[in-house]
Amino acid sequence: NLVHACTAHGNLPRALEVFEQMLGERVRPDMRTYTLLLRSCISSRAATEAAGLLRAAAGLGGAPSRFLPCGSAGAQPKGGLTSEFVTEFLEGIALTCGEEDLALGLLQDLKGVRGLKLDSRLPMAWLHAQSVPPAESNENSSV
Numbered sequence: 732n733l734v735h736a737c738t739a740h741g742n743l744p745r746a747l748e749v750f751e752q753m754l755g756e757r758v759r760p761d762m763r764t765y766t767l768l769l770r771s772c773i774s775s776r777a778a779t780e781a782a783g784l785l786r787a788a789a790g791l792g793g794a795p796s797r798f799l800p801c802g803s804a805g806a807q808p809k810g811g812l813t814s815e816f817v818t819e820f821l822e823g824i825a826l827t828c829g830e831e832d833l834a835l836g837l838l839q840d841l842k843g844v845r846g847l848k849l850d851s852r853l854p855m856a857w858l859h860a861q862s863v864p865p866a867e868s869n870e871n872s873s874v
Contacts, residue, residue: 732764733749734746734749734750734753734764734767734768735763735767737749738767738768738770738771741771741775743768743771743772743775743777743780746767746768746771747768747780750764750768750798751797751798751800754798754799754800754801754805754806755800755801757801757805759805759806759807759808759809760788760806760808761808761809762808762810762812762816764808765784765788765808765816766816768784769781769784769785769819769820769823770823772784772823773820773823773824773827773828774827776827776828776829777828778824778828778829778830778833778834779830779833781820781823781824781828782824782830782833782834782837783795783798784798785817785820785821785824785837785841786798786837786840787799787806787807788806788807788808788812789807789812789817789840789841789844789847790804790806790807790844791840791841791844792840793840794806811846811847812844812847814847814848814849814850817841817847817849818849818850818853821834821837821838821841821853822834822853822856824837831854835854838853838854
């Protein structure tokens with residue numbers, strides 16, 4: 732689809748335009764669309780955009796109005812969100828984008844989403860991941 736083509740070519744702004752157009756035409760995004768957009772946001776370090784998309788997908792307040800032209804229900808994927816999906820992108824916002832405070836605030840709000848069960852130890856996992864030093868390179872080892 733067009734969102735995939737845009738994200739595959741590194742054009743996040745165009746992918747978001749297509750997403751907004753979809754919503755404006757009352758096309759309900761699926762999990763694949765959200766996954767493509769959120770992964771592109773994380774890899775581009777666009778934490779604020781990722782948080783807005785996650786808020787829209789969860790039907791939370793605080794999502795940018797451009798992601799909710801038809802109300803919050805129109806932006807929610809059919810079947811709802813899985814904890815694995817949410818965890819992947821919360822960790823991306825916290826660790827890859829370096830926006831731990833944004834991720835923590837979003838985590839608190841997501842805990843109120845009906846039917847979504849999130850691991851209460853998530854923030855501790857982020858802190859641990861930040862404190863673990865990177866593995867040493869084996870460049871100097873003999874073959």
